[in-house]
Amino acid sequence: MSRLSKILQPKAIAVIGASRKEGSLGKMFLEAVVRMRFTGTIYPINPKADFIDGIKVYPSLDALPETPDMAIILLAYQYVLPALEELAQKGIKDIIVISAGFKEVGGEGIEREEALNELVAKYNLNVLGPNCMGVFNTDPKFSFNGTFSPTLPAPGHVAYVSQSGALGVAVLELNAHTDLGFSVFVSTGNKADLSDTDVLEFLKEDTNTRVVTMYMESVDKPESFRKVSRELTAAKPVLAVKAGRTASGHKAASSHTGALANPEHIMDGFLKQCGIIRKDSLEELFDAARALSLQPLPAGKRVAVITNAGGPGILSTDAIERAGLELARFSDETIERLTAALPAEAAKGNPVDMIASANEETYSAVTEIILQDRGVDAILLIIVKPPVNCTPRDIAEKLEPVMRSAAKTVIPVLMADRDEHAGMDVFQRLSLPVYSYPESAVAALATMWQYKELQGKMRSGKSESTTAQSGSPMLAAANGQAGIAEVFQLLQDYDIPVAPYLVSDSWDDLRSFLEQTGGNVVLKTANAQIIHKSDAGLLHLHIENETALRTAYEAIRKAVFPKLPADVAPLFLIQQQLTGNSELVLGGKRDDAFGPVVMAGFGGIFVEVLKDVVFRVAPVSPEEALDMLSDIKAQALFDGARGRDVIDRNTLAQIIHNFSRLLSEHPEILEMDINPLIWSAQRNTAIAVDARATLK
């Protein structure tokens, strides 16, 4: 059972701080509960009042005739902790704290919130807030408005979880007269105890909720959030606006990955891993939620457009193409039937332009024909106000029997004033979400299809790998950097191929490596104390013979001697120089919010100039890694563009997965780059050529 069950489905509530003072929170709250016709019992607690608006008030918890299963605290901050303790001692463990004056005010408020959390732990409480706007649940079994919002939410199937209380109220207000109906609202406030994860856990089981919308400013407990989200999004769509793109920039970073790790790009990756669809604005969020909550998901992406005017049909076609949906191709039978049903001047292809003479009969007949075409998954039904023949209300009413048996997605676009002739109530009765412009209707449809595909992935997606720890030793730092030999060994411990190499301080070893390799090697210093290996002649490329190797060897010795402690001998790394025509980059970074994150992309210009890289939070399953690869803009390069070798995405995904395990199991690594990682067509795998790791 979810930790929010009693808070959202209460039978008897104690209202601590109920008040008879007009305009006070205590008064407004009570009014709101009553106005929504709560199905349970309210026990206002106030030692100074007997009745408020005819409701009996009790002086204390002790005076109550029964023990309520939930309590709401509306007191000034200094009284909150004592009230919590008293409730806990009476066995009331499910509590909403509306009161502000905690972490959000800083200073003493932070201590107060810590004390609150101690009470939570001590008594095993479930506390929502503090500093929140409460909850509501429109399920007729409860009909519980536990906010002080004077606006009654329209009942429906969209849950809304908002970290900002004010945005909760504002959204209710703005949608009071639209077809956006809500099931559950939760204002999470400071999230001292109950977090988004707990809310999502509740919504997973709430049968009245079909779509979840979220306004988030931060993610707490990302691991459990991700786990619950994945379960939830396999069943219901979750859409989110994530606010707070900090412009403050990042700290100086020692790697490509560190420099490119924009918190928003990491968040994008994380939300994708959660199966959550991110939206850029509240308007898009709720536009998509309306269609998702009212209409069935389309089985495919083939859309038919029915219209009584050409212009909106063209706009729809454009929008469908842009959104990655498809214009359906009608069967011959459909075209025959349309030809019989429509005047000669009408267009019988897709879009079906029934022309301006179309009336309610035409709409109903054509919709029925198109619903029966097996090549159609969804219908965009455009109604430009008919100039003479009929009203939108006539059309909606005539559509009623057709819609009752429709099993496909139907989205109406009503380009007409919302007066009494618009028939908005009829559309609502038919569960048809009405849009004003074709573009926003198509955007909503595209989100439905996006979720349909996502749902398949989430249902089949295995949970993250549970492979046993590799047991590879932690890296030791010198100057904050790990030694190259240790880094290479670590990569190999995690099955990430490394170009053949040898670390040695002996000239004979180096020479015999060259002989075995048959030329074309790289020589560089391997002393961990030396950083910036490309400086000052510490890296020598394209060595083909012993003479060249000796020259390089001497040059490096000469350069490193002054930089090494007296008791340390120059150490060399000799490595076969790999050729391949695709350079990749893999990177890792320990993020403050998410822990280890993985970055992937192509190397060179792609990472340095185009910044065409993608992030995910570790652990990254091979499926998630595949998804990651398909987010890379230049992904055509995987398929052999411009004479490059074809890169096997599955192999690469496995290497990304391995690398994410490496990062998860090596908390000593702050930042890491494998750059370049070269694709070898010959060995059919990606091979690390150079790597560096910055340690704690």
Add this chain to the structure above:
Amino acid sequence: MSRLSKILQPKAIAVIGASRKEGSLGKMFLEAVVRMRFTGTIYPINPKADFIDGIKVYPSLDALPETPDMAIILLAYQYVLPALEELAQKGIKDIIVISAGFKEVGGEGIEREEALNELVAKYNLNVLGPNCMGVFNTDPKFSFNGTFSPTLPAPGHVAYVSQSGALGVAVLELNAHTDLGFSVFVSTGNKADLSDTDVLEFLKEDTNTRVVTMYMESVDKPESFRKVSRELTAAKPVLAVKAGRTASGHKAASSHTGALANPEHIMDGFLKQCGIIRKDSLEELFDAARALSLQPLPAGKRVAVITNAGGPGILSTDAIERAGLELARFSDETIERLTAALPAEAAKGNPVDMIASANEETYSAVTEIILQDRGVDAILLIIVKPPVNCTPRDIAEKLEPVMRSAAKTVIPVLMADRDEHAGMDVFQRLSLPVYSYPESAVAALATMWQYKELQGKMRSGKSESTTAQSGSPMLAAANGQAGIAEVFQLLQDYDIPVAPYLVSDSWDDLRSFLEQTGGNVVLKTANAQIIHKSDAGLLHLHIENETALRTAYEAIRKAVFPKLPADVAPLFLIQQQLTGNSELVLGGKRDDAFGPVVMAGFGGIFVEVLKDVVFRVAPVSPEEALDMLSDIKAQALFDGARGRDVIDRNTLAQIIHNFSRLLSEHPEILEMDINPLIWSAQRNTAIAVDARATLK
């Protein structure tokens, strides 16, 4: 004077086809004219009626007491041409043809439209339509509704030009109860005679119009359209939705340019050259138009956010950053004044979070303070419905005196139900466009700033170059391809540098070119008859000495002999092999709609995989070419990324300009690629290394 002056500003109108039949166009039209209280005189013409709704009807034009200055034809198609001819003979030259049945129906309709155009030419008429929905003009001097729309448009300062009549009516309907007010509406229909260009010409002079919005499906007469648009957009913003992204694909192309020339990308470039701001949806179009028509343009991009709730403030900040605007930094004085005006818990930075206790006094005081800060160019005024203290109407009323003296852009966001407490009428009186969500308000503000910058460019922008024709000879085709020597000569005629080369059939010439150059040359066949030069050993690179040159020479001779006519000797092109670290591509194509278009981008992966190229319609002025360069996604490469040489944008822009002249003056060229065009740091210019031209 514009050709539309009499049509949009008529004094007396003949209505040919007025009817007393309920629901007929003839009846609806008359009703619409009357309902809007036309300031002129209407003369309905109908031989079978004496009166319609009390208005006197005349049997024929001859029976009229005066000659009307404009006529509207509502007849069935077969009567249109005789009516036109009769009007023309009576000296009535300004005519709207509502009637359909012309080009849009194909077949005979096309001939009918041609005959109409002959009458236009014969009598020097100004005809709008056919197949259009008419016009209106809300200017109180005319108050002319020349459509049959029953919806009265709200008067305002937005002109709307729509190629689709239905979308015209739909937009009026949808906005009947919003603060989007219209000045002029023109449905252009088939554009047989009067086109968008003529409408824009009128709007340039219409003082009642502050913003122009367009729904376009095609551009006619692109040259004059571009000229008039540039004049218009220097004075007023023009926003357009261009519909009809054809998915039909392009024909097989013989060049990179041809293959990449997506009609939509050419359209993007063309609209930029016109100074027109393209929008992706009607909703964005009108959202931006509202703010542009009601508020002054911001002087800069520094935005202040005033709010009574944190969440919308954060969303605004995100949107401001994403849109390329800036969050204003307040002066110390402003922060002091805010501190005095606001409670301790309020945030005095930007966004100013006045917290939930803010009432109308707070809004007015804070707005006044922020208006006086010189570091602020625009204000986003967010009102989340105050829970207790006051109503949005109270706030709007209190703002009235403050707004009267405000000289900055102010955009309110009202997150509350639109009931009587919302005070929408007060906001309207104050010319404040109200938005529901912060994101759309910021998008509108961003468009205002975009236009502000664009206006500067349009005002200072010189018209296209009028340089004299170069007089270079037209190219002659062999196998559809021009000979390389001719192409190189042509480039040089237009001051586009070409890598030093020599064309000759003599071995001695080739050898002496090698000697003078000192090695590193390329040898290829120059016979125009031979295409695909990289095939079959016809191109030899990196020739360093005479022996290598001789080998290449013999190989080419051997390869070309069988392919040449018996009387043609093998011809060679020897060229200095240029080195440079930035390869560019310039391309040209003769487009069906726009004529010659120019493409620019980086070479290699950038053109072939990333398709990072930009189009403009010739002629391209050096200023337009600079703009073009800044549209290239990888433009950071111009500035010397990854150790490349810095590329001088002005030099490159001049070369693009020269190339556009070449294309304009050489209509025999269908497609052309200069690829690669190498940037030479040494010579500080771009140099063509290879080029090909496909001819008619």
